Amino acid sequence: MSKKAIERLSAKFADQVLATHDAHGDETAVIKRDRLLDILRFLRDEKDLAFDMPIDLTVVDWYRKREPRFEVVYHLYSVTMKHRLRLKVPVDEDDARVPSSYPVWPGFDWYEREAYDLYGVVFDGHPNLKRILMWEGFEGHPLRKDYPINKRQPITTLLGEKS
């Protein structure tokens, strides 16, 4: 597969792309979060890129291994052009905020809620950013590497009761 998507992205947003690499057609671009929504809109709307399908959104926690600590990962696919792209957005632990991609792809709604629930990365502008898998009153974000492995938080109230 050609490196067309990365080249187009680097040409248009030269100051925003931190690094690019591809291995066996697996294209990845590490970008800054400042103009993230512009980049996502550009990838979706350009005729020859046309990333119209949001595949996956997840977070990687590089606890004590790398700075900045978190990396928000977007997996995109184009049904018409049949190519893929992976975007990585590094965010710091103290300022773990990313603009929500909901206005671009509404399909990322629950992915962002899950990433917020399990990693604690806040998605600014999300219409309904609350926990999706964990229950109300859960403390902490369990997939962070510093969450205690033996910590249990059972629900003590019955269904329908107020705690």
Next chain:
Amino acid sequence: MGWFDATFKTFGITLKNLFRKPSTVEFPAVQRERAERYRAASFALLHDENGEEKCIGCKFCEWICPSQIIAITATPKRESPFTGKKRGYAEDFTINLQACIVCELCIQVCPEDAIVMTRDTEQPGFSREDLVLTMDKLYANEKTTRLSWHTGAGLMEMQNPQRGQEKPAAAGAEDKPA
């Protein structure tokens, strides 16, 4: 008139099945036949030909168990009364069947082929403690239940038939980690 024929065809199928032998196995009296390589979530520890315990207490199975249900207390090495060589023994060996996922890893790592799975399933229990296999029960299972065909060496030989011929399985115990 497809529906008309189909109606009588279904009547025919019903009539035919009315006189067929039922497929139900009368369970407590009759056990259904199991596949040759079937293994169930129960274990047995084996003795060697001298009647000595095969387990040397190396704790490989305790480390590899994904559910962490095997607990072994090993004794220091001492001389075997039969062969005269120094080897380890397991003082206590418990398998907590509450969380066993039948992954067979403990059998694959066992260097002495001491642990095997059984073909008979474990009985349910009235309490959680009933599902714990103690050392006595594990050694009793060797005599009382039907053992599965595979041991650690048997599985290895199945993967790589030449390997078993080069090095016979009856190796000495002293070169194994304890």
Next chain:
Amino acid sequence: MGLESNLTGTFVGTRLSDALNWARKYSLFQYPFVTACCGMEFMSAACSHYDISRFGAEIPRFSPRQADLLFVVGTVSHKLAPVLRKVYDQMCDPKWVVSFGACASSGGFYDNYCTVQGIDTIIPVDVYIPGCPPRPEQVLDALIMLQEKIQREPLEKQA
């Protein structure tokens, strides 16, 4: 009701208890609380090769108010735990619980932040079935054991 407390220990009381228990153990109406892959083996136990109806536990009732045997089949997460407790509380006495498979009995190998480490931390359990998943034979074994347990129950517990 109060009547059975007067009959406890008498000849009439023991005969009545035997008759009641005999009726109860062969008419178990089960509520399958199926959350995970063990449900496949549960279906297989209900199908014709094993035929759970030979033991009188034929009809699954999908309302807990009509059931008196709760089969907890599969992993129960902490978020689901209040639901399970409520289902148990909605069942009418006398009621029994069977913990089906490794995950329901002890949490299985899901020793993590979201899984209940055994449903007996939430509700009382009568019979535990080991296995991942259990054989249908083990399910029927558990049912026979539960029937024996029901037959042994004294009269004053049946109020």
